[in-house]
Amino acid sequence: MNPDFLAWSGNLQARIETVLERLLPDPQHTPQTLHAAMRYAALEGGKRVRPLLAFAAGEVVGADPARVEIAASAVELIHAYSLVHDDLPCMDNDMLRRGKPTCHVEYGEATALLVGDSLHSLAFELISAHTLSDTPERQLEMVKLLALAAGSRGMAGGQAIDLVSVGQTLTLPELEFMHIHKTGALIRASVLLGTYCGSALDDTALAKLDHYAKCVGLAFQVVDDILDAEAPTATLGKTAGKDAENNKPTYVTLMGSARAKAFAAELHSDALDALAGFDSAQRLRELADFIVQRQF
Ligand code: GRG
Numbered sequence: 001m002n003p004d005f006l007a008w009s010g011n012l013q014a015r016i017e018t019v020l021e022r023l024l025p026d027p028q029h030t031p032q033t034l035h036a037a038m039r040y041a042a043l044e045g046g047k048r049v050r051p052l053l054a055f056a057a058g059e060v061v062g063a064d065p066a067r068v069e070i071a072a073s074a075v076e077l078i079h080a081y082s083l084v085h086d087d088l089p090c091m092d093n094d095m096l097r098r099g100k101p102t103c104h105v106e107y108g109e110a111t112a113l114l115v116g117d118s119l120h121s122l123a124f125e126l127i128s129a130h131t132l133s134d135t136p137e138r139q140l141e142m143v144k145l146l147a148l149a150a151g152s153r154g155m156a157g158g159q160a161i162d163l164v165s166v167g168q169t170l171t172l173p174e175l176e177f178m179h180i181h182k183t184g185a186l187i188r189a190s191v192l193l194g195t196y197c198g199s200a201l202d203d204t205a206l207a208k209l210d211h212y213a214k215c216v217g218l219a220f221q222v223v224d225d226i227l228d229a230e231a232p233t234a235t236l237g238k239t240a241g242k243d244a245e246n247n248k249p250t251y252v253t254l255m256g257s258a259r260a261k262a263f264a265a266e267l268h269s270d271a272l273d274a275l276a277g278f279d280s281a282q283r284l285r286e287l288a289d290f291i292v293q294r295q296f
Contacts, residue, residue, distance in 0.1 A: 045098040054194035056283035061198025081119035149189035158182025184217030215271035225250035
């Protein structure tokens with residue numbers, strides 16, 4: 001990756017960490033254990049891809065970064081909640097996340113459940129309690145967008161399909177449907193929320209950014225499947241190769257590694273095409289590069 005992108009993303013990752021530090025409840029305040037566990041799950045972790053997408057989309061529309069950081073934090077809190085719940089014994093039963101014990105291993109299952117609930121609620125508190133858009137109507141659209149992305153017609157719905165797909169043979173369209181919801185919905189929301197923080201786009205421009213977001217959302221998952229299949233040992237901070245081991249359908253099991261890589265490259269190229277004509281979309285282009293080239 002080019003050094004300028006690395007500096008930009010590094011600065012924003014640090015900014016998101018500081019903002020989340022400030023926005024998450026004080027662990028000295030009752031209930032201390034729950035607040036400490038929320039911070040454990042949300043701080044010091046991850047690539048922060050979703051916040052970076054929100055900031056990059058915000059640049060396209062000249063959004064105030066002080067607004068974007070709140071929208072980006074809300075998305076990241078939803079993501080953190082989803083990981084905590086996904087790791088629970090009733091779901092993927094993972095012991096490691098981001099190189100440390102999963103939330104339920106560290107704090108117990110009941111607390112981990114409440115951590116997920118509380119991070120989810122905090123996300124909606126943030127996105128409704130701060131002024132993030134030029135009109136109340138547009139801000140209400142943002143709340144609705146995040147709710148749809150997180151719920152049964154978005155991420156949680158994708159997760160429900162994932163749970164019943166274990167040991168099943170899915171068709172490619174079925175696999176795509178699952179991942180567009182499970183992983184893609186929140187990535188799409190990240191881009192759209194970033195744009196809602198700035199000046200309104202016309203429908204054509206918004207549809208182009210939406211198409212970009214859908215392409216990178218699916219590419220993210222295809223690459224995740226490739227990395228999962230290729231990781232020899234538990235080096236990713238989660239249990240590598242777990243999807244295949246759990247008999248879950250993936251792009252690699254359905255298409256083979258070479259075709260999965262070609263598909264990721266195709267989605268990358270479609271994402272870049274969707275940005276043609278946008279002057280300030282360089283960061284979105286670089287993030288599409290990062291999403292398909294990443295090694296973790
Ligand atoms: C429990 C409602 C509910 C949903 C869970 C996102 C999700 C749905 C589960 C995560 C399972 C998983 C490993 C999916 C593969 C793609 C993915 C979302 C990976 C994790 O996201 P990254 O790579 O993680 O952005 P970091 O740690 O960098 O934030």
